[in-house]
Amino acid sequence: MATLEGKTVVVIGGASGVGFAVAEAALAVGAQVVVGSSQTARIEAAAARLGRGAKGYTVDVKDEASVAALFEAVGAFDHLVFTAGDWGHMFGATRDLDIETSKARMEVRFWGAARAAKYGVRQIAKDGSITLTGGMLAHRLMPGMPLTVASANTTEGLALGLARDLAPIRANAVCLGLILSEQVQNMGEGMVKAYTQNLPIPRGGTCEEAAEAYLYLMRSTYVTGQIVRVDGGASLV
Numbered sequence: 001m002a003t004l005e006g007k008t009v010v011v012i013g014g015a016s017g018v019g020f021a022v023a024e025a026a027l028a029v030g031a032q033v034v035v036g037s038s039q040t041a042r043i044e045a046a047a048a049r050l051g052r053g054a055k056g057y058t059v060d061v062k063d064e065a066s067v068a069a070l071f072e073a074v075g076a077f078d079h080l081v082f083t084a085g086d087w088g089h090m091f092g093a094t095r096d097l098d099i100e101t102s103k104a105r106m107e108v109r110f111w112g113a114a115r116a117a118k119y120g121v122r123q124i125a126k127d128g129s130i131t132l133t134g135g136m137l138a139h140r141l142m143p144g145m146p147l148t149v150a151s152a153n154t155t156e157g158l159a160l161g162l163a164r165d166l167a168p169i170r171a172n173a174v175c176l177g178l179i180l181s182e183q184v185q186n187m188g189e190g191m192v193k194a195y196t197q198n199l200p201i202p203r204g205g206t207c208e209e210a211a212e213a214y215l216y217l218m219r220s221t222y223v224t225g226q227i228v229r230v231d232g233g234a235s236l237v
């Protein structure tokens with residue numbers, strides 16, 4: 001299996017949650033890690049917590065110039081992981097859609113990922129990879145959230161499009177079920193239980209469990225254009 005030892009991994013969204021766990025796991029197998037997120041104090045604290053030479057950069061993926069500046073500062077690297085996300089993505093039912101607000105809510109997860117790919121590809125190794133982050137709402141459809149479903153699917157579509165366009169650079173996405181990041185834990189035990197109790201694996205996943213999928217995709221040199229679901233079997237029920 002390809003190794004991440006000595007490779008440089010850039011994790012945008014690495015200040016917390018799944019991105020932080022990916023950074024930790026990559027460091028543990030000998031990678032050099034750069035983490036980026038929009039709040040300077042948070043990303044500096046994350047880099048310090050990670051240790052082992054991890055570098056933290058402030059980047060706002062809503063701002064194209066900020067994303068361009070990040071990759072210029074980082075220079076050549078091997079793997080890009082994108083886990084940046086905001087949490088205002090519940091767009092509402094069809095009749096009540098506020099289109100302008102809905103557009104703005106695609107800025108981080110979708111347009112942010114597109115910006116990261118656009119500027120990341122200028123510096124990424126030819127045998128490198130891009131891994132985006134989607135969510136199970138793309139596949140576990142619920143009434144009252146048509147654009148939430150659409151938004152979740154855009155991420156997966158972008159990963160596929162990038163895989164075709166940027167080859168031989170690989171591109172994939174991880175589709176997350178309910179993962180117990182701080183943000184999710186803040187939603188309360190009741191919500192977590194309600195969402196997970198009927199799953200084949202009836203609990204939320206840990207950030208470390210999610211991170212495994214990103215490491216797999218970075219190391220799997222013959223895998224591109226794939227969506228790996230880390231969802232406790234949510235897509236089966």
Ligand SMILES: NC(=O)c1ccc[n+]([C@@H]2O[C@H](COP(=O)([O-])OP(=O)(O)OC[C@H]3O[C@@H](n4cnc5c(N)ncnc54)[C@H](OP(=O)(O)O)[C@@H]3O)[C@@H](O)[C@H]2O)c1
Binds near residue numbers: 176
């Ligand atoms: N956890 C789940 O159950 C779950 C399920 C499905 C999908 N997801 C998606 O998976 C991703 C990771 O989830 P998570 O639970 O690990 O979330 P998280 O802990 O909130 O991590 C998201 C990260 O994105 C960064 N970020 C937010 N806005 C940004 C911006 N404009 N520019 C750059 N960075 C920005 C945040 O740091 P700053 O505040 O410093 O910017 C934070 O470190 C998110 O996209 C989330 O929506 C999560």
